[in-house]
Amino acid sequence: MKKCMFVLLILSSILTGCWDKRELNELGIMLAIGIDKVEDEYRVTAQVVVPSEVSTKTSTGRSPVILYQENGGTVYEALQKITKESPREMYTGHLRMLVLGEDLAEEGIAKSIELLSRYWEIRSDFYVAIAKDMTAEELLNVRTTIENLPANEMFNTLKTPEATSTSTNGFTLDELIANLTSDGKEAVLTGILVKGELEMGSNKQNVESITPAAQIKYDDLAVFKKDKLVGWLTERDSRGYKAILNNVHNSVTAISCPKGGKATLEIIQSDSKIKGKINKGKPEVDVNIKVKGNVEEVECQINLNDQETIVELEKNTEKQLEKTINLTIETAQKQYKSDIFGFGEAIHRSNPKEWKKIKEQWDEEFSEMTANVKVDVKLVHTGTEGNSFLKKIEVK
Structure with a gap:
């Protein structure tokens, strides 16, 4: 009986509590990781929180983050060196951003992100971005203003609905890997850069000025072929890409009025459908997009109370969006030969047998295929004023 009680006591000490529990004050919280290729x-650059500086009670005004940096033959080796350098155990469970240097992206990113895809402690809901025209190390060395933790500012900017109204887009690690491994779709990633004087970015003065000398800014989309960066979409092409992939919400676009001048529309709803088919032995896709929008600003002489005027605005918007989307498709086909839209996936879904025949030479098939783009626009509201007061000023 005594022997049995002893065994129960031992088991209870093992089975209760968290055997791998780590206290918060023993950890170095890593919010961002940057990876560059050097020879x-x-x-690997790690942006780690300084706990005393994010507390209002103990803050001394120093930087709220510290950068650790190490080189290694693999990403894991470099991270292990950082762990040994830090006085605290590195914790990656709250990772917000992974920034990849442009030089690394041009060589290929698959090997550098393999560890992050399998490491049990890392959640996959962080965003991945490409440091444009610079290294990831340089970008992570810039202090930010609205958020005192730079990684949080980068993460929150991509997460806000307003980000979808621009040419940027947030991509998580899971989404990136899904695109890298997909048959019939290539990956894209958002670009991130430093606007202004890069060398001033790490100084305290950068966050003490109304107009910081250096600011982190999201740019356009990076185009990949397999896992290698092959180029960048322009702002126009990035908007076209987002329209095709149904990523347009609260987007703003300026269109030409029937008799000159401009009107600004807000796209409040967008529904895009891609259908693949084989036409006379050749792959083809239909891209049908339905858009609902509001008239937000009028800088021209139009009568918004006239239904014919509304119809004309809708047609002008349809033509403009179709032109933008067709030019985006042409850029991907002719300049990069990279199917970033998933047209190959659409062909695969509609005709698996034909896809098997053409998937090995899909780059060539994609660059020559026909894409039929149709945009249908409906304007819902014209604001609290029917016609602009500018018209009244003109006739005075």
Whole structure:
């Protein structure tokens, strides 16, 4: 009986509580990781929270984050070196951003993100971006103003609905890997850069000025072929890409009025459908997009109370959007030969047998295929005023 009680006591000490529990004050919270390629090694930069500086009671005005940096033959080796360098155990469970250097992206990103896809402690809901025209190390060394933790500012900017109204887009690690491994679709990632004087970005003065010398800014979309960066979409093409992939919400676009001048529309709803088919032995896709919008600003002489005027505005918007989307498709086909839209996936869904025949030479098939684009626009509201007061000023 005594022997049995002893065994129960031992088991209870093992089975209760968190055997791998780590106290918060023992951890170094890593919010961002940057990966660059330096010769034959990876350079990993970790942006880690300084706990005393994010507390209002103990803050001394120093930087709220510290950068650790190490080189290694693999990403894991470099991270292990950082762990040894830090006085606290590194914790990656709250990772917000992964920034990849442009040079690394041009060589290929698959090997550098393999660890992050399998490491049990890392959640996959962080965003991935490409440091445009600079290294990831340089970008993570810039202090930010609205959020005192730079990684949080980068993350929150991409997460806000307003981000979808621009040419940027947030991509998580899971989404990136799904695109990298998909048959019939290539990956894109948002670009991120430093606007202004890069060398001033790490100074305290950068966050003490109304107009910071250096600011982190999201740019256009990076185009990949397999896992290699092959180029960048322009702002126009990035907007076209987002329209095709149904990522347009609260977007603003300026259109030409029938008799000159401009009107500004807000797209409040967008529904895009891509259908693949084989036409006379050749792959083809239909891209049908339905858009609902509001008239937000009028800088021209039009009568918004006239239904014919509304119809004309809708037609002008349809033509403009169709032109933008067709030019985006042409850029992907002719300049990059990269199917970033998933047209191959659409062909696969509609005709698996034919897809098997053409998937090995899909780059060539994609660059020559026909895409039929149709946009249908409906304007719902014209604001609290029927016609602009500008018309009244003109006739005075």
